[in-house]
Amino acid sequence: MTNPTTASGTENTTTGTPAGSTPTGGWPLWEVFIRSNRGLSHVHAGSLHAADARMALANARDLYTRRSEGVSLWVVPSEQITASEPDSKDSYFEPAADKVYRHPTFYTRAEGVPHL
Amino acid sequence: MHTADRPAPAAVPTQHGQPDTTEAQAEFDARIAAEGRIEPRDWMPEAYRKTLIRQIGQHAHSEIIGMQPEGNWITRAPSLKRKSILMAKVQDEAGHGLYLYSAAETLGIDRDTMTEQLIEGTARYSSIFNYPTPTWADMGAIGWLVDGAAICNQVPLCRASYGPYARAMVRICKEESFHQRQGFEILYELSHGTEAQKAMAQDAVDRWWWPSLMMFGPPDADSPNSAQSMAWKIKRFSNDELRQRFVDMTVPQSEVLGLTLPDPDLKWNEDRGHYDFGEIDWTEFKEVLKGRGPCNHLRIANRKAAHDNGAWVREAASAYAAKQSRRTADAYQEAS
Numbered sequence: 060m061t062n063p064t065t066a067s068g069t070e071n072t073t074t075g076t077p078a079g080s081t082p083t084g085g086w087p088l089w090e091v092f093i094r095s096n097r098g099l100s101h102v103h104a105g106s107l108h109a110a111d112a113r114m115a116l117a118n119a120r121d122l123y124t125r126r127s128e129g130v131s132l133w134v135v136p137s138e139q140i141t142a143s144e145p146d147s148k149d150s151y152f153e154p155a156a157d158k159v160y161r162h163p164t165f166y167t168r169a170e171g172v173p174h175l
Numbered sequence: 176m177h178t179a180d181r182p183a184p185a186a187v188p189t190q191h192g193q194p195d196t197t198e199a200q201a202e203f204d205a206r207i208a209a210e211g212r213i214e215p216r217d218w219m220p221e222a223y224r225k226t227l228i229r230q231i232g233q234h235a236h237s238e239i240i241g242m243q244p245e246g247n248w249i250t251r252a253p254s255l256k257r258k259s260i261l262m263a264k265v266q267d268e269a270g271h272g273l274y275l276y277s278a279a280e281t282l283g284i285d286r287d288t289m290t291e292q293l294i295e296g297t298a299r300y301s302s303i304f305n306y307p308t309p310t311w312a313d314m315g316a317i318g319w320l321v322d323g324a325a326i327c328n329q330v331p332l333c334r335a336s337y338g339p340y341a342r343a344m345v346r347i348c349k350e351e352s353f354h355q356r357q358g359f360e361i362l363y364e365l366s367h368g369t370e371a372q373k374a375m376a377q378d379a380v381d382r383w384w385w386p387s388l389m390m391f392g393p394p395d396a397d398s399p400n401s402a403q404s405m406a407w408k409i410k411r412f413s414n415d416e417l418r419q420r421f422v423d424m425t426v427p428q429s430e431v432l433g434l435t436l437p438d439p440d441l442k443w444n445e446d447r448g449h450y451d452f453g454e455i456d457w458t459e460f461k462e463v464l465k466g467r468g469p470c471n472h473l474r475i476a477n478r479k480a481a482h483d484n485g486a487w488v489r490e491a492a493s494a495y496a497a498k499q500s501r502r503t504a505d506a507y508q509e510a511s
């Protein structure tokens with residue numbers, strides 16, 4: 060794996076200012092995940108600023124679920140997310156592509172055989 | 176959606192050394208050509224990043240400043256129902272501004288910088304919000320015409336090549352249609368009411384029609400950045416195309432309202448299959464953009480006052496959060 064980098068605002072390319080310590084005392088950034096219905100996973104919805112977790116949750120409710128878009132919310136400090144490198148030619152995910160035998164379509168003898 | 180919607184460091188040295196810009200540019204171009212989406216950590220040309228920061232920032236500021244002309248009527252809405260609706264709408268505008276700020280932040284600009292640019296007057300927002308809202312009918316005209324024009328502009332942006340922007344626009348467009356319909360309803364009630372009410376509705380439409388047409392920006396011939404934005408697939412249609420689409424949609428609606436649009440040159444053109452309309456006063460547009468519109472000063476002064484008056488709240492919340500996290504750390508230490 061090539062240098063894993065966090066998803067944090069500390070990588071800010073414009074100002075180089077770490078999240079949470081901006082000159083005017085800006086609040087840290089949080090990523091918001093919403094479960095839209097029971098039985099479904101939480102899905103990323105966007106981000107917001109909040110001083111702490113409780114405020115992040117309240118802000119997420121007000122910002123992202125004004126029309127019953129969710130039954131459950133997660134908020135995660137953006138800087139706590141570790142992300143893979145963006146895809147490139149020597150892709151991090153390449154090993155999956157050369158293991159075609161992981162897919163059922165690789166096996167042709169079963170063609171036409173019922174329930175297989 | 177990606178969980179890591181933060182920009183990559185400007186140039187991360189990889190195992191293979193510095194990324195090759197020519198190769199990265201080719202990949203970027205191929206992705207755009209194939210209708211793919213650019214995500215925050217992808218390589219992108221600096222000019223693409225700057226264009227998006229400017230456009231999304233202006234768009235976010237417009238939503239935030241756009242709360243003011245309507246906020247003006249919350250305390251004086253004619254009924255509890257209208258008041259509840261108006262509050263929900265203004266809250267939506269705030270939400271739209273925040274979705275967009277959040278999208279802009281994935282490009283490497285932070286929220287405080289954007290707020291500063293707005294209150295110091297170095298960032299623009301839509302010229303439309305510099306017009307006053309003296310009557311209740313203005314709430315109708317804003318919903319019907321201003322939000323109607325905004326929808327025309329915004330629906331194609333749901334397919335913009337930059338992922339976070341497009342996703343924010345999908346969310347916004349879903350909410351905007353309520354805005355336009357409630358505005359239409361306000362005008363409908365007024366135009367089917369007493370003579371005085373109908374006159375009030377007509378007056379509002381007379382004042383908002385031309386500024387709404389200006390919302391689409393300068394004519395194509397005078398819009399130097401449009402071609403590049405369209406090549407990048409940020410913009411999908413030109414200013415003039417979108418303006419024409421809006422006029423074509425709106426004229427039949429005005430007939431349902433029984434109100435006239437204040438343009439003697441407005442008429443159906445059989446050959447073109449579109450409505451022809453009169454010349455827009457671009458001098459007025461430029462004046463408003465330069466800060467000399469009726470309400471520019473007031474809008475920024477209000478925004479600045481809100482920001483300044485909220486400083487102690489932001490500081491108190493930060494201090495409280497710091498204290499709580501210190502206490503948690505102390506308790507953890509004692510326990511172990």
